[in-house]
Amino acid sequence: xxxxxxxxxxxxxxxxxxxxxxxxxxxxxxxxxxxxxxxxxxxxxxxxxxxxxxxxxxxxxxxxxxxxxxxxxxxxxxxxxxxxxxxxxxxxxxxxxxxxxxxxxxxxxxxxxxxxxxxxxxxxxxxxxxxxxxxxxxxxxxxxxxxxxxxxxxxxxxxxxxxxxxxxxxxxxxxxxxxxxxxxxxxxxxxxxxxxxxxxxxxxxxxxxxxxxxxxxxxxxxxxxxxxxxxxxxxxxxxxxxxxxxxxxxxxxxxxxxxxxxxxxxxxxxxxxxxxxxxxxxxxxxxxxxxxxxxxxxxxxxxxxxxxxxxxxxxxxxxxxxxxxxxxxxxxxxxxxxxxxxxxxxxxxxxxxxxxxxxxxxxxxxxxxxxxxxxxxxxxxxxxxxxxxxxxxxxxxxxxxxxxxxxxxxxxxxxxxxxxxxxxxxxxxxxxxxxxxxxxxxxxxxxxxxxxxxxxxxxxxxxxxxxxxxxxxxxxxxxxxxxxxxxxxxxxxxxxxxxxxxxxxxxxxxxxxxxxxxxxxxxxxxxxxxxxxxxxxxxxxxxxxxxxxxxxxxxxxxxxxxxxxxxxxxxxxxxxxxxxxxxxxxxxxxxxxxxxxxxxxxxxxxxxxxxxxxxxxxxxxxxxxxxxxxxxxxxxxxxxxx
Numbered sequence: 001x002x003x004x005x006x007x008x009x010x011x012x013x014x015x016x017x018x019x020x021x022x023x024x025x026x027x028x029x030x031x032x033x034x035x036x037x038x039x040x041x042x043x044x045x046x047x048x049x050x051x052x053x054x055x056x057x058x059x060x061x062x063x064x065x066x067x068x069x070x071x072x073x074x075x076x077x078x079x080x081x082x083x084x085x086x087x088x089x090x091x092x093x094x095x096x097x098x099x100x101x102x103x104x105x106x107x108x109x110x111x112x113x114x115x116x117x118x119x120x121x122x123x124x125x126x127x128x129x130x131x132x133x134x135x136x137x138x139x140x141x142x143x144x145x146x147x148x149x150x151x152x153x154x155x156x157x158x159x160x161x162x163x164x165x166x167x168x169x170x171x172x173x174x175x176x177x178x179x180x181x182x183x184x185x186x187x188x189x190x191x192x193x194x195x196x197x198x199x200x201x202x203x204x205x206x207x208x209x210x211x212x213x214x215x216x217x218x219x220x221x222x223x224x225x226x227x228x229x230x231x232x233x234x235x236x237x238x239x240x241x242x243x244x245x246x247x248x249x250x251x252x253x254x255x256x257x258x259x260x261x262x263x264x265x266x267x268x269x270x271x272x273x274x275x276x277x278x279x280x281x282x283x284x285x286x287x288x289x290x291x292x293x294x295x296x297x298x299x300x301x302x303x304x305x306x307x308x309x310x311x312x313x314x315x316x317x318x319x320x321x322x323x324x325x326x327x328x329x330x331x332x333x334x335x336x337x338x339x340x341x342x343x344x345x346x347x348x349x350x351x352x353x354x355x356x357x358x359x360x361x362x363x364x365x366x367x368x369x370x371x372x373x374x375x376x377x378x379x380x381x382x383x384x385x386x387x388x389x390x391x392x393x394x395x396x397x398x399x400x401x402x403x404x405x406x407x408x409x410x411x412x413x414x415x416x417x418x419x420x421x422x423x424x425x426x427x428x429x430x431x432x433x434x435x436x437x438x439x440x441x442x443x444x445x446x447x448x449x450x451x452x453x454x455x456x457x458x459x460x461x462x463x464x465x466x467x468x469x470x471x472x473x474x475x476x477x478x479x480x481x482x483x484x485x486x487x488x489x490x491x492x493x494x495x496x497x498x499x500x501x502x503x504x505x506x507x508x509x510x511x512x513x514x515x516x517x518x519x520x521x522x523x524x525x526x527x528x529x530x531x532x533x534x535x536x537x538x539x540x541x542x543x544x545x546x547x548x549x550x551x552x553x554x555x556x557x558x559x560x561x562x563x564x565x566x567x568x569x570x571x572x573x574x575x576x577x578x579x580x581x582x583x584x585x586x587x588x589x590x591x592x593x594x595x596x597x598x599x600x601x602x603x604x605x606x607x608x609x610x611x612x613x614x615x616x617x618x619x620x621x622x623x624x625x626x627x628x629x630x631x632x633x634x635x636x637x638x639x640x641x642x
Contacts, residue, residue: 013041016039016055018058130151142171142176146171146179149166150164152164157192161192165194168182172204175211181205184216184219205223206220218241218251220240221237234265235266241255254287257274274295274303286316287321290312290321293327297313313331322357325348325357326348329349329363332345358387361388365382365383366399368380369408385403386400401422404422405441416448420448433462433467439454439458440473442455459474468498472505476491488517495513496510511525537571539566539571540571543559543562569640570640576599578595579597579599579613596629600633601633604637
């Protein structure tokens with residue numbers, strides 16, 4: 001079956017061969033398919049569009065619904081632009097009719113020229129494409145001028161390049177925004193026979209943006225939003241970002257969100273930032289989703305919405321955003337979403353760690369180590385910490401050093417030499433915590449020979465950097481005078497500095513040091529500071545200090561007050577001493593019961609002498625008093641254990 005076209009000289013210039021499937025089975029006559037077997041036309045320009053005419057004739061003549069073929073690029077393009085169907089069925093009998101000669105349609109000729117242009121600048125059809133497109137371009141078609149200009153500048157030869165620019169300039173005059181953008185790109189970097197002209201490039205870019213070209217508006221905004229941008233530049237950039245963003249340019253929406261959030265040369269506006277991030281997030285941009293979560297999470301404005309932040313963090317995390325996994329995991333761990341969820345938190349954090357996030361690797365290492373049940377799991381946790389260390393997380397190095405120094409339960413054996421290597425490297429770079437720990441290692445001599453002078457040197461470096469632990473340890477070295485000359489003034493200096501920096505044990509030892517210097521007033525002052533912060537040993541020393549002073553009622557009351565504080569905190573020595581001092585108070589019967597009570601508590605806590613005191617007191621108390629004292633003692637012991 002053929003449809004044939006002939007020119008005025010009766011020469012065949014087009015053939016369409018087809019096979020209807022009902023020829024194989026007549027039952028398919030009302031539901032048939034036509035297969036195209038041959039579809040060929042003369043490629044002379046005068047025949048442009050003839051192939052489409054043949055297929056249109058077949059469609060009109062046979063009223064088909066389905067035509068199946070291997071389609072050429074030009075036909076698909078033409079079919080799409082002409083709203084044609086390239087798949088059709090028919091229900092009529094085939095009737096081969098002679099096709100009358102047709103004149104090529106100018107629109108179809110343009111499409112054929114376009115299809116040739118699409119083959120690229122090195123196609124053998126390049127010159128034919130130029131000739132066809134020039135016919136349309138000369139009719140002041142901005143589209144044809146744009147396509148022709150693009151095709152010619154791709155040739156990268158000066159004669160074609162200059163013609164291409166000429167056609168792009170004509171397309172620009174006919175309103176083609178893309179032509180202005182291409183001209184801007186050409187004048188920005190130059191080309192064959194064309195020197196760069198930044199001023200001209202900027203003018204073309206502005207023209208393209210003013211015509212509403214999304215990419216031009218975004219590019220112009222980026223030019224204005226440079227490293228040396230002024231407030232006016234930023235305001236202009238925001239205007240053009242807005243044009244691109246409203247047209248759906250996600251990168252413009254992201255940049256607007258950032259500018260408003262950071263307040264760069266403009267007033268910070270978190271609500272406006274959230275608006276633009278929301279648009280980008282709706283397009284599936286994960287960075288925008290995460291940034292939007294951050295705004296709802298941390299803003300102090302009325303738009304703060306922790307629940308919305310939670311949903312966005314999870315959305316971004318579940319879609320693969322690494323940093324969102326870190327934040328969501330951290331919040332699950334802290335119990336910010338109703339309750340602490342260690343298992344789920346660890347899942348998100350390890351995912352982020354496996355994707356290379358160093359902060360997540362650090363937290364995953366700490367958490368995984370805490371729940372590791374075998375050596376393999378412990379080694380995996382260790383690998384996370386090592387990853388965090390390699391990526392510059394100082395605390396990871398500190399934790400690694402501790403693990404190597406002390407080991408971890410029975411799963412990881414100590415490796416003091418590795419701890420020394422880690423701490424030495426970190427300490428040499430100025431890390432005060434590592435310096436303090438290196439001082440501790442040299443002081444104890446576990447991973448190296450014991451060397452108090454080296455310990456003091458490292459403590460001094462860390463102390464000068466503000467490490468309260470190093471300040472305390474250095475003060476204690478001077479206090480004890482072991483390995484270095486004793487110097488109580490230096491001891492007081494560093495212990496006082498450590499106390500001011502929040503070291504919990506420093507105030508106690510300052511008090512003890514002042515007591516040894518026979519300055520009872522300053523001793524009491526520092527011991528009280530420590531005791532009021534809950535240091536039971538300080539409370540005990542304070543009780544002893546007042547107990548050994550003049551036995552005035554005020555001193556005795558202060559003594560009992562601090563003995564009680566230390567005793568209630570679980571200090572067995574304070575419990576024992578309190579029992580004895582109560583026997584010396586007025587109202588001896590009531591004090592006798594309380595004395596028995598505290599001896600009972602001291603015995604329960606393991607004081608070696610408390611049992612003897614109880615035996616001596618039992619004969620002095622009646623049964624009811626013994627029951628009452630024992631009940632109170634048991635209650636105190638329970639509260640201490642809990």
